[in-house]
Amino acid sequence: MDNDDLDLPxxxxxxxxxxxxxxxxxxxxxxxxxxxxxxxxxDRPSRVTAIDSRRRVLLSTAAAMLLIxxxxxxxxxxxxxxxxxxxxxxxxxxxxxxxxxLTDQTTDTTLAKGYVPDEYAPQPNSATVGAASACGFWTQxxxxxxGSYSTPEHTYVLMQQGRTIxxxxxxxxxxxxxxxxPTTSAP
Amino acid sequence: MIxxxxxxxxxxxRGDRRxxxxxxxxxxxLVRAVCHRIVANRADAEDATQQAMISIAxxxxxxxxxxxxxxxxxxxxxxxxxxxxxxxxxxxxPTDDAVIAPAVAPAVDAANGLVDxxxxxxxxxxxxxxxxxxxxxxxxxxxxxxxxxxxLGLPIGTVRxxxxxxxxxxxxxxxxxxxxx
Numbered sequence: 001m002d003n004d005d006l007d008l009p010x011x012x013x014x015x016x017x018x019x020x021x022x023x024x025x026x027x028x029x030x031x032x033x034x035x036x037x038x039x040x041x042x043d044r045p046s047r048v049t050a051i052d053s054r055r056r057v058l059l060s061t062a063a064a065m066l067l068i069x070x071x072x073x074x075x076x077x078x079x080x081x082x083x084x085x086x087x088x089x090x091x092x093x094x095x096x097x098x099x100x101x102l103t104d105q106t107t108d109t110t111l112a113k114g115y116v117p118d119e120y121a122p123q124p125n126s127a128t129v130g131a132a133s134a135c136g137f138w139t140q141x142x143x144x145x146x147g148s149y150s151t152p153e154h155t156y157v158l159m160q161q162g163r164t165i166x167x168x169x170x171x172x173x174x175x176x177x178x179x180x181x182p183t184t185s186a187p
Numbered sequence: 188m189i190x191x192x193x194x195x196x197x198x199x200x201r202g203d204r205r206x207x208x209x210x211x212x213x214x215x216x217l218v219r220a221v222c223h224r225i226v227a228n229r230a231d232a233e234d235a236t237q238q239a240m241i242s243i244a245x246x247x248x249x250x251x252x253x254x255x256x257x258x259x260x261x262x263x264x265x266x267x268x269x270x271x272x273x274x275x276x277x278x279x280x281p282t283d284d285a286v287i288a289p290a291v292a293p294a295v296d297a298a299n300g301l302v303d304x305x306x307x308x309x310x311x312x313x314x315x316x317x318x319x320x321x322x323x324x325x326x327x328x329x330x331x332x333x334x335x336x337x338x339l340g341l342p343i344g345t346v347r348x349x350x351x352x353x354x355x356x357x358x359x360x361x362x363x364x365x366x367x368x
Contacts, residue, residue, distance in 0.1 A: 006350045008357070013326045015302035016311075019220040022236075027219075030237050031211045034244035038207050041245045 065149070066165075066179065135173035192256040199247055207247060211240060214257060217328060218243070218264045224323040225268035227312035231275050232268070239267035254337060261328045262338040265320055272316055302361075310360035318353030321346055 007013065022030075135157070146158040146165055155170040167176045190209070198206035218239050223232040242263045250259060311319060324335045332350075336343045 006347060006354060008322070008326055008354055011302055012307075012357075012361070015304065015307050016224060016323070016326045017220065018304070019223045019327070020304075021216070022219055026233065027215060030240045031208070031215060033237060034211050034240035035204070035208060037241045038244035038247060039204070042202055042248055 065147075135168060135170075193252075196247075196250060196252070196256050200250065207244065210247075210256070211244065214243075214260050215240065217257070218260055220327050221261055221264045221323055222268045222271075224311060224327050225265060225316070225320050226271050226275075227308055227319070228275065231271050235264075235268045235271035238271070239264040242267055254334075257328075258330065258334050258338055261324060261330065265324065265338065269316060269320065306361065310357055313360055314353055314356045318349050318356060321349040322353040322357065325350060 008016065143159040143161055143166075146160050148158060148170075149156045149167070156167045156176060157170055159166050159168060164178045164180055166178050168174065169176050192210070192213075195206045195210050195213075199210055219232075219236045222235040222239055223229065226232040226235050239260075243260050246263065250256065311322075314322070320339065321335060324330045324338060330338065332343050332346050335341075335346045335350075339346070341349075
């Protein structure tokens with residue numbers, strides 16, 4: 001049971017409760033701002049869920065691509081027909097190619113290479129080349145074009161950076177995720 | 188149709204905007220009163236009220252119903268008010284601040300027992316915030332000791348001692364302003 005002796009005298013308690021009312025416009029503004037904040041908050045969980053499921057799709061796709069690429073590398077290395085390309089895989093001094101070099105010489109060995117030999121390198125199309133150029137990737141010497149991947153909603157440009165492959169959103173140029181590169185040698 | 192908080196909260200958590208609007212309207216006056224009395228400065232109290240309302244709305248989807256909605260809302264309002272106090276301590280206060288009471292009127296009118304609001308606000312602003320918040324939750328939000336303890340995360344014994352000290356401080360300040368004249 002709460003001890004009433006600790007309470008303020010009645011008149012003082014009443015005065016404490018008697019806060020002058022809010023201006024109606026101020027009250028409306030406060031509540032409107034709160035409702036906007038609520039709407040923003042309730043939108044966020046669905047976006048997070050969508051992002052999480054998108055990440056799951058991308059991760060599983062990345063894993064599948066790595067398996068395919070890794071198998072391709074293994075086939076090339078062990079195939080008697082293939083010329084030794086291991087040395088080329090570790091090239092680190094290839095200058096970034098220009099857009100025209102890429103679009104005009106899609107099989108040229110002067111293409112900025114990732115860890116994949118030329119004959120198995122993904123061929124950039126005009127959309128991904130343009131995106132990589134617009135995002136400034138060709139000006140970054142530590143980034144090497146690997147390939148692209150498209151879903152119905154997005155297209156991603158894959159660039160190798162050190163021992164990782166970074167997936168960039170074609171439209172925003174923002175990195176979406178990073179996966180380890182299957183090669184043991186850095187580009 | 189009169190709807191209680193529990194059913195409004197249930198609808199609000201399911202995303203019913205009108206339920207959220209209704210909850211915010213129903214609790215606005217008390218939330219504002221709590222902020223005003225804890226902050227003890229009218230201009231800053233409006234900022235605290237705004238922040239409290241936004242925080243309540245943003246946290247509403249995560250309300251777990253372990254306490255009454257009003258108790259939960261008062262906890263958020265108390266935190267918003269204390270945050271505002273901390274913010275305002277870092278800047279100089281204006282000389283024409285509304286909490287500075289005129290030195291002519293006694294806090295309590297001897298004839299009719301009415302309390303001068305400005306004197307009350309001036310005295311309240313001088314009570315330590317940790318005692319002030321307990322006084323406000325008790326007398327403005329009308330919470331019992333257990334609810335205050337739950338709101339502030341304090342043992343009930345601490346609530347009682349702070350209530351006693353806050354009461355003593357406030358009465359002394361009001362008594363002094365009366366006795367000085």
